[in-house]
Amino acid sequence: MKATGDQQLLKRINRSVLLRLLRAQPGLSRARLAQESGLTKSTVSLLVRELIDDGWLSESDATTPGDGMGRPSTPLVINVGMRALIGVEIAVQVVRVAAVSLGGEVLSSAIEPLLDKSPGAACRQAAVLVAQAHAQLVLRGLALSGIGVGVPGAVDDQSGLVRFAPNLGWRNVDLLPLLATSLAAAGVPQVPIQLQNEADAAALGEFEFSPEGAGEDPLVFVNCDYGVGAGIVLNDRLFIGAQGMAGEIGHTILQVDGPRCSCGRRGCAEAFFGERTLAQPDADPLRAGTFLGVLLQNLWVTFNPRVIVVGGNSCAIHPELLEEAMRTVEKFADAAAMPPPLLRAARYGALAPAVGAAAFVLHDYLRPMN
């Protein structure tokens, strides 16, 4: 509520406004940017010059016939040829790294088994992969703008602490300093580092790198992995709840007195289609798909989202899981005589959390007020 009068913040906000306008409408001229943003032409000219100098924007070669005065105007576009992002997922069993363009194109990716679950060792392993990805960016002539890291646990929004990542055995781990040290040791240049829950990251990736621009709001990303969780984007930002624990949908009860879950409760979604359950010799992926369908139907009526995106390792291993879930949701919709909700598989497949972690860097840059 407080207007600080901070000129630097104001400049960051105005820069982000221009970048978001150009993402939604590539090719706008300075004059059109001034019209659309409400900023004066001289302010726009100044900010555009800075953004070009910083490598965010470039001037397109083509000039357009221009405004009513007959003067030609120069179309501006986001410069996807100068900057890039790197995203990391420290998962329960693997580490994934993806280098991503500002437009969401995956430039390179790598996956390795996680050798040691201790936070320090995980950071060192990730840093080596990041250094390799960075070397490839350098070969392409791209500068690294930031690194995002996703972890399978709750991350405190303020402190950056990993509060609790049960499947890694982490509690209150201050990961950012460990990451910074490991990245520096691996020779990665010092850039902003963002830390986020893996499902939240995956949701942001689908949101920011949507082919239509960031417009699918609300968006719910259901991550079916070792654990089952959701990332929720609404009102143009992540929704994480009071203590950063929102989206723990793997522990919604789908059957009273159902099978025992690792959390101690009975009948949780994760007990029906978490990776451990699906790995059992007597696992029934079709039944698991039915319960995933129930979960998706429940998210549908609770959030009335524009889209539900489903991803994670279980979907990659068991394609019938999502197929059966989609059939189940359609049956529920038919029974209620309603059109079914928009459901789709994750655009980035198993890389969704890593790409999403990279997207988080962009998201943060474009929304300095969040």
Add this chain to the structure above:
Amino acid sequence: MKATGDQQLLKRINRSVLLRLLRAQPGLSRARLAQESGLTKSTVSLLVRELIDDGWLSESDATTPGDGMGRPSTPLVINVGMRALIGVEIAVQVVRVAAVSLGGEVLSSAIEPLLDKSPGAACRQAAVLVAQAHAQLVLRGLALSGIGVGVPGAVDDQSGLVRFAPNLGWRNVDLLPLLATSLAAAGVPQVPIQLQNEADAAALGEFEFSPEGAGEDPLVFVNCDYGVGAGIVLNDRLFIGAQGMAGEIGHTILQVDGPRCSCGRRGCAEAFFGERTLAQPDADPLRAGTFLGVLLQNLWVTFNPRVIVVGGNSCAIHPELLEEAMRTVEKFADAAAMPPPLLRAARYGALAPAVGAAAFVLHDYLRPMN
């Protein structure tokens, strides 16, 4: 994103900033308001003068020792003695009306059976009750600032149309003109009228009239009535989803192939503890309470809310329903070795949607940017 330069909007926003500061910290002086808001002292003085003239603020008699300069300063407070709001709930079987102070005190209330479900007749019946409530406000010397109306259906945020209220048999009803005509015919002065879904309204009432000020965010209000629905407040505003249908939690599936619901699906929450089910001769309120507990546990892990508030007619008729639900949630929390979520009964009981509809008028005034 567009800065319109609209001076009127800017003034409304600045007025709302001052009102919200004074609600959170009653007794602030003009000088403190300027510090806290970042507005200049002359702007604050001008706006405070207007707000006093319009009856929103008053100067407290007591003066405080003042700032370091030794000058006394005049504490300002929200004027609860001049303005009031009226809220209406058109429910499936009854009409409820409440006159409410700006501080959330219920000044008068009335309830009548709904005589005729047609939109025109319902508006006429509600208007007569509003006129009676208004007459009582006049006797107290209070001016009416606005009227809020809650209905058991989905309301389109933009057009104000009631898209669908199945239990009233309404579809695409343009209620606001009908209300305006009926209210004018009943002699109620012309003031802003707000229309909202009943559970959404109830959620806003609990949010805006919280004894601690509007700070319980996220807040989920579970309305157990003829239908079962939720109102969700997060990021300081209502969350209604892509088509205004979020919170239809009565149709989350709690048992695969469970009892048939009125919506056509099987195993919905409403089939276990909707009012129709509870009214059956063989109804089992304890079992119903267990399923309400499952629903609350599921909302808890999905939203990680600061508080879940439970209300509605079923809770008033069957006190054991909420008691058993709370026990069930505690059992789930114990099983997961987690502290249970904060759950409480609606502060305004069966009046929650009517009081909440009144709160909507205040909410809208205090958040002109939403």
